[in-house]
Amino acid sequence: MIYTLSCGPTPDPYDYYVSFFSPYTKGSGYEPFYYTALTNFFGDPTPSEETANVADWQDYAGKGVTGKDIRECIYTYPKEQLSAIAEGSAALPDSVKQNTFAQFLGKEKNREAARYLLFAKSCEPAVTREDQWSAPKRNNAQMAALYTEGMELRDKVKDKEIRDRYSFQLIRLQHYSAQYREAVTSFDQLFGGKEKSSLVYYKALALKAGGLYHLEDSVQSAYLFSRVFEKAPSLRLSCFTSLMWTNTSMEQVYPLCKDSREKAMVAAIYGFTNAEPDVAAIRRVYALDPASPALNILLGREINKLEDAYFSPLLGEGQTDMVGIRDESPGEKTRMLAKLNELQMVTDDLVQKGKLKDPDLWRVSSAYLSYIRKDYPAAAQQLAAVRTKDPEIKDQWEIVNLLVNINQQKTIDSAFEAKLLPSLKWFDTKTAGIGNYWDRAWDGSDDKRFAFGKIYRNLLFAILAPRYHRQGELVKESLIRGRCDSLKMNDYFVSGETSLDQINNDMNPATLIRLKEFLHQPGKTPYESYLAGFFPKGINLDQAIGVSYVRIHDFGNARNWFKKAGPGALAVSFQVFHEQLQDFGEDTAVASYTKEITQLQFCERMLQLQEKMKTAPVPAKVYYDYATALFSISYYGRTWYFVKDYRPSTLWYSPDCDKDAFEKQYFGCYAAESYYAKAAQASTDKEFKARCAFMAARCSQKRAAGREDRNQYIHASINNRYFPLLAGSYGQTKFYQQAYNQCSYLRDYVKSTRKK
Structure with missing residues (x-):
């Protein structure tokens, strides 16, 4: 037996349920914490750390220096290039000479900044690692030498911003040398205990938080990570991850917070960890800081959770064209509806209290929740109360208003x-x-x-x-x-x-x-x-109409439309009239079947066979070829693509198929079975009659009962109504022996009758 491990299509973690509420509305900087149940984080925060660093340098350099040139200089120039700039060398490539940031650094008064960048470039290999799957190998002697060099350079610098950047590099060298206590002390000494607004300050503070974690002061560590999380959007993802590593609770962190606003951010961070519908975090954060920007993110998360767990499956009910990720029980739907009602109550309550930072976003959100609940008048009333001029909120208003109007x-x-x-x-x-x-x-x-x-x-x-x-x-x-x-x-x-x-x-x-x-x-x-104007241009409707007629076995009309389609538009078969004794194989050219048969030629042959059936006696081969073609274009046949352009492996016959003329034949093979039976009756050749009986048995087996019950299905397949005829009347034929050797159901039937 061969065991195969394989994977099929997997959902896009950012697009796997039906949503009409954009998480991006008033959520900039919190992108990692938008809702998705299929990955740890939704995306990277804005701005990125690189963008934030470039912005800091642009503020430092002033007008005339572009962000593009700063990015190019810092992140692409090699160490040797920076060294030449710092030394004021005239032997620079033209591209460097034209770089506005390189020009800025090349001026005598800015040489301190140039020398710092050269030092930072030297430090980078010592504190990073290229292979994220292996433990880093630190060269402590190298880092100690860099630390000494950095201290000397820092002491000579007069510019406070450049001194802070050196301070960050020094703390980082200590941290990654596992000198955690020294790194914590250095932060307090070098930054003087005064909070600053620069990216390097918060990166250094995050290093202090990490040092405290290693020194087993987890609560203080968690608190500092929460401060960096709030103040430095580009560092939110790393700080959130680090804070979770502290394994602390928000109740432990609260006492270190200076005010309710800081507590609110701590509550929000822990709220971002909950993937289940729950308004508790919204209530906590609002009670501490009604104007917290994190409230918008928490609200968006709750709405998206309910879209995923309740609304999307609800939309999918009764739609065979829509694939549902979740298959919820009635009890789960009731629970989700209760969560929906609870979120609406909280949303309306907080809007009424009037302290939210973006109240109109919450009004629009409440209208959307009413829409999900199918309370369209309430949704329209809530939308009418919105007076915002904020373009993001107005966009969301337009979407909800459109949904309400359509459903009304x-x-x-x-x-x-x-x-x-x-x-x-x-x-x-x-x-x-x-x-x-x-x-x-x-x-x-x-x-x-x-x-x-x-x-x-x-x-x-x-x-x-x-x-x-x-x-x-x-x-x-x-x-x-x-x-x-x-x-x-x-x-x-x-x-x-x-x-x-x-x-x-x-x-x-x-x-x-x-x-x-x-x-x-x-x-x-x-x-x-x-x-x-947007209708697909590559669809040949003549060919599609022809196929639709083939599906209902109207080969005359199909032929007429295939003639209009043109030969290049038609699918080709080789074995559509070749019997299929087993359920595998493709319709390709083989030794005995090398001639192409287009869909048009197929229809013409089927019409010829129909004409021959009108005149008695009908040759058995006519019935047999007609039956074989019908089986070939069924779900189980090699030439299924004459009637469908996709055949999933998960479908099968069920009694419901009989309600549709096409599916009855496509899955049930009734007509094919009937014509195989007629072929058997029209023949006197036992070998041929045995072949007809076996093919009829194959058609009948497709409707075997009990596919949900393995034992029932096997019992029905073994007791195929054609097996007694095969074994009794044609048991001495060569074909019977061939069928017996290849069909386990037939063998099991014969063995079961012998026992009796």
């Missing part, structure tokens, strides 16, 4: 479509130029636009497409899906079926013909023209 509309008619069009075009302005998801900028500059892209996609596939489907307007549904596809943000775990999927796999001939006629008709409304 009983029928999406042409009048409402005219009102809807400006909103769709508004989304276009928010998503312009984002391109493919994987081509986005990874520095975070595209994140907000991609958030709008996901919300627009969700609006199209999860709200508008189902509405048109329920109205029976399948052409409009297809247009909506086409617009959704054009965003290039489809995700299997969220949006499920694309317009191409719908056209190639689900639409019936009449709907596809209406779609083709609509796309070519003049006089469309502006709304219809907008959607039609």
Whole structure:
């Protein structure tokens, strides 16, 4: 037996449930703590540490020096280049001479800054490691020498900012030499106990916090990490991780806080650790500091948690095109609804108290929660109370207002479509130029636009497409899906079926013909023209209509449409008329079957076979070939792709399949079985009759009962109704022996009858 470990598609941890509430609204700097249940952190904070450092240097250098040049000089110039700049060498490359920061450093009065950067470049290899998977190997002698050199350089410097930067390097050298007590003492001595606003100050303070942790003063360490967390956004991710390593509680840290505002930040940090819906952190932080910016993040997290656990599965109910990550029990849904109601009550209560930093964001949030609860009048009332001029909050207001308006509309008619069009075009302005998801900028500059892209996609596939489907307007549904596809943000775990999927796999001939006629008709409304303009260009509707007719075994109409499609658009088979004795293999050219059979040629052959069936006596081979072709284009056949463009391995026959004409044959193989039986009756050759009986048995076995119960399924498969005929009437044929050797169900049946 061979055991195979394999992995299939996995959800995008930043896009795996339907969301209409952007975590980026008033959340800058807290990006790692936006909600996702599938990874430890959502993203990197803004600004990044590199960006914050460049900004500090730009403030130091003043006008005339660009951030781009500072970044290039600090992070790309080698040590030798910095040394030449610090020495005022004239032998510099033209690119360096043109760098505004290099020009600044080259001036005599700025040589202290240049020498510092040269020293920092020397320190970097000693305190970092290239291999993150291995323990660092520290050269303590080298770090001691650098420390001595740094102290000498610092003592000669008059510029306070450059002295602070040297102080940071010295503390860092001590810290990474495991001289934790000395590092703590150095911080207190070198920075004089006075809080500063620079990045290097907070990086040094974080080193002190780390030193205290190693000295087993975990509570003091946690407190200092919380201070750096609040004051230095670029360091939040590392400080949060370090604070969690202290293994302390917020109750232990509170006594060290100087005021309620500091306590509120501690409460928020611990609140970010909770992945379950819970308003306790919001209550705690508000009680300590109603204006805390962390409240917006905590609110967004709670809304996104409920979208994940409650709203997204709720939207997915009854939609076969939408893949749900969670499959909640009724009891869990009731619990989540209670959490939703609780969050709404807290949100409304805090808005009423009037002390929030961004009250209009909370009003919009309350409206969205009312929308989720399907209380549309309440949502509209809450939206009407918003008076913000903040562009981020106004954007979220527009989204919630649109959702409420759509759901208050009983029928999406042409009048409402005219009102809807400006909103769709508004989304276009928010998503312009984002391109493919994987081509986005990874520095975070595209994140907000991609958030709008996901919300627009969700609006199209999860709200508008189902509405048109329920109205029976399948052409409009297809247009909506086409617009959704054009965003290039489809995700299997969220949006499920694309317009191409719908056209190639689900639409019936009449709907596809209406779609083709609509796309070519003049006089469309502006709304219809907008959607039609995004319809996928690569779809051959003639071929798709032909396939839809093949699905219902209308080979005459299929042939006519395939003729219009053109030969280059048609799929090709080699073995569609070749019997398939086992459930594996592909329809490719083999020794006996090298001739291509297009979908058009297939239909013409099927029509020829149908004509021959009209004149008695019908040759057994006619029935057999017809049955074989029907089996070949079933779910189990090699040529399944003549009727579908995707065949998942998780589907199978169920009694519900009989309700749909296509699925009844695709999964149930009724017609194929019937024609195999007719072929057997029309023949006098026992070898051929045995072959027909076995193929009929294969068709029948596809409908074996009890797939949820392994034992019941095996029992039904062994007791196939054709096995007594095979074993009894054709047991002496060569084909029977072949079938007996390859089919374990047949062998088990024969063995069970022998025991009796």
